[in-house]
Amino acid sequence: TGSSRPQRLLKAVQRNAAKGDPQSVISAIDYFCRHSEWAMNVGDEKGSILDSVVSEVSPTTALELGTYCGYSTVRIARLLPPGASLITLEFNPDYAAVARQVIAHSGLQDKIHLVEGPSGDSIPKLKERFGITSLDFVFLDHWKDRYVPDTKLLEECGLLRKGSVLLADNVICPGAPEYLDYVRNNPRYESRYFQSHLEYTNVEDGLEKSVFLG
Ligand SMILES: Oc1cc(-c2ccc(F)cc2)cc2nccnc12
Numbered sequence: 783t784g785s786s787r788p789q790r791l792l793k794a795v796q797r798n799a800a801k802g803d804p805q806s807v808i809s810a811i812d813y814f815c816r817h818s819e820w821a822m823n824v825g826d827e828k829g830s831i832l833d834s835v836v837s838e839v840s841p842t843t844a845l846e847l848g849t850y851c852g853y854s855t856v857r858i859a860r861l862l863p864p865g866a867s868l869i870t871l872e873f874n875p876d877y878a879a880v881a882r883q884v885i886a887h888s889g890l891q892d893k894i895h896l897v898e899g900p901s902g903d904s905i906p907k908l909k910e911r912f913g914i915t916s917l918d919f920v921f922l923d924h925w926k927d928r929y930v931p932d933t934k935l936l937e938e939c940g941l942l943r944k945g946s947v948l949l950a951d952n953v954i955c956p957g958a959p960e961y962l963d964y965v966r967n968n969p970r971y972e973s974r975y976f977q978s979h980l981e982y983t984n985v986e987d988g989l990e991k992s993v994f995l996g
């Protein structure tokens with residue numbers, strides 16, 4: 783009957799971040815995770831790589847698989863061009879409830895659609911629900927054994943087009959070996975590994991960027 787780690791992270795945001803200031807929300811979460819409690823946000827080191835890829839793609843329509851507390855949701859949304867939007871899928875209702883409040887604190891809620899439920903159920907409904915034709919950018923950061931099935935589902939649903947960019951977190955730690963095998967040995971993807979570290983640690987991890995070739 784105590785608070786959860788996501789709830790304590792939310793309190794830290796509400797106490798230390800300025801409302802309507804996405805960067806202060808990001809900084810408050812990073813501070814909390816370094817000085818109070820580790821949490822599985824993409825973090826500031828991998829987050830900088832995420833930022834550079836999002837800025838390069840400048841997506842009109844972006845998808846995030848795995849919202850957690852909304853840290854990377856805010857990181858991505860703050861870089862979107864005017865009129866662009868980010869759809870983020872979260873299976874865990876407790877995480878989703880915290881993420882909604884973190885997103886509201888950042889002031890970016892108008893650019894973000896948070897959908898609760900299993901990604902495998904939500905992905906086939908994206909086109910009709912949000913009136914999208916294809917995705918410019920996808921950030922994979924949910925359960926590692928869903929990376930391959932959900933990537934195949936995105937293909938089958940016609941949500942990827944020539945040039946769509948997939949960026950996957952945790953390909954080393956906890957690791958997504960089947961995913962690396964899938965995108966690296968598939969002629970329909972051009973992949974590149976960005977070496978980094980597991981958030982808030984010096985353990986090796988990295989991001990895999992894969993461009994769909996159509
Ligand atoms: O970035 C992450 C890190 C970890 C994680 C947990 C425990 C460890 F010891 C190491 C790494 C799990 C994650 N699950 C889903 C999405 N992202 C994750």
Ligand SMILES: [Mg+2]
Nearest residue numbers: 824923951952
């Ligand atoms: Mg992660």
